[in-house]
Amino acid sequence: MDEISCYCKQVTKTEIEKAISDGAKTLKDIQEMTGACTGNQCKELNPSGKCCSGEIMALLPKQKFRMASSCGCGHC
16 A cells, blocks of 8 residues: 555655656645645644645655745644
8 A cells, every 4th residue: 555645635655756757846836736735634634743745845856845835734
């Protein structure tokens, strides 16, 4: 089973990685392409009790890492 990256929207790590390989360079790109990091139930749904934005941004290549947008969770 694929690892969930965004529990609010049930987006997997594989889906995030595919978005990156398809051209996503920022958190905003990933949000638009997958819907990840646009929910607001992080504390309730994510076992870590925090927003997925940090984990998602860690998947972006370092030289292209830009936050270009805040997440939708309201906790960051």
